[in-house]
Amino acid sequence: xxxFNLANCLTLAVIVFLTGCYGLLTRRSLVMILxxxxxxxxxxxxxxxxxxxxxxxxxxxxxxxxxxxxxxxxAEAAIGLGMTIVFFRNYRDxxxxxxxxxxxxxx
Amino acid sequence: xxxxxxxxxxxxxxxxxxxxxxxxxxxxxxxxxxxLLLIMSFLPTSLVYVMLKAPFVGILQVLVYAxxxxxxxxxxxxxxxxxxxxxxxxxxxxxxxxxxxxxxxxVLGALAVAGVxxxxxxxxxxxxxxxxxxxxxxxxxxxxxxxMIFENPMExxxxxxxxxxxxxxxxxxxxxxxxxxxxxxxxxxxx
Numbered sequence: 181x182x183x184f185n186l187a188n189c190l191t192l193a194v195i196v197f198l199t200g201c202y203g204l205l206t207r208r209s210l211v212m213i214l215x216x217x218x219x220x221x222x223x224x225x226x227x228x229x230x231x232x233x234x235x236x237x238x239x240x241x242x243x244x245x246x247x248x249x250x251x252x253x254x255a256e257a258a259i260g261l262g263m264t265i266v267f268f269r270n271y272r273d274x275x276x277x278x279x280x281x282x283x284x285x286x287x
Numbered sequence: 288x289x290x291x292x293x294x295x296x297x298x299x300x301x302x303x304x305x306x307x308x309x310x311x312x313x314x315x316x317x318x319x320x321x322x323l324l325l326i327m328s329f330l331p332t333s334l335v336y337v338m339l340k341a342p343f344v345g346i347l348q349v350l351v352y353a354x355x356x357x358x359x360x361x362x363x364x365x366x367x368x369x370x371x372x373x374x375x376x377x378x379x380x381x382x383x384x385x386x387x388x389x390x391x392x393x394v395l396g397a398l399a400v401a402g403v404x405x406x407x408x409x410x411x412x413x414x415x416x417x418x419x420x421x422x423x424x425x426x427x428x429x430x431x432x433x434x435m436i437f438e439n440p441m442e443x444x445x446x447x448x449x450x451x452x453x454x455x456x457x458x459x460x461x462x463x464x465x466x467x468x469x470x471x472x473x474x475x476x477x478x
Contacts, residue, residue: 199310
């Protein structure tokens with residue numbers, strides 16, 4: 181059984197972050213790449229709350245940073261998914277190989 | 288069963304669930320399934336947040352993250368309807384399968400090395416830190432967080448930065464609407 185302490189919380193966050201990294205580097209569809217970024221953000225948010233609980237005690241600065249982080253994540257998701265939809269409308273394909281050949285024109 | 292044992296057991300179960308669901312998000316071939324699995328991985332995360340004396344953040348995780356942002360993802364996945372096999376690196380059309388598999392293993396190896404180094408460093412650092420902070424009675428609740436952000440607003444830097452985030456989201460909305468607008472010079476009916 182794992183102890184509920186800072187070291188185990190941070191280890192969990194590192195594992196979740198690296199899982200997201202793996203998805204970011206290996207998945208091909210743009211939606212899945214954005215989803216992997218969300219997994220990485222989840223790992224980072226976890227460290228904020230864990231540090232706040234185990235180290236900072238008196239103030240909720242970590243919780244505040246978490247709120248800023250999900251604000252940025254919401255904006256990122258809105259813009260990224262909007263770009264994905266435009267990309268799909270123009271090229272009928274959302275693979276990252278197609279995205280790296282934007283200069284070749286539509287369809 | 289003491290409270291410490293209960294927390295350890297709950298944390299172990301949640302940690303396993305989070306890691307398994309996150310891995311399944313990355314490995315699932317069907318994007319719809321990935322999105323729903325990510326929502327599933329947020330639920331144990333929010334339980335751990337509650338255990339970390341952050342109940343309001345746990346609620347935000349479920350309401351905002353799992354409820355709003357992930358629904359946005361689900362809608363987009365259903366709109367663009369990517370083919371399930373598109374997510375797999377090893378199934379590139381017209382690509383050398385041995386080469387892509389090699390890239391796959393290289394990424395995995397690099398991440399494993401990074402993971403071992405990071406976990407060692409992080410655990411060593413965490414053991415040297417002065418852990419065991421005392422928490423006030425209302426720690427992590429909405430009243431305490433809002434007092435920290437909005438108390439004495441003229442001199443509190445947190446108030447300004449918190450309000451600025453709303454501008455960031457507004458800019459995000461305007462940009463997303465602008466992206467989705469069709470070019471008026473284009474003929475109707477053409478994609």
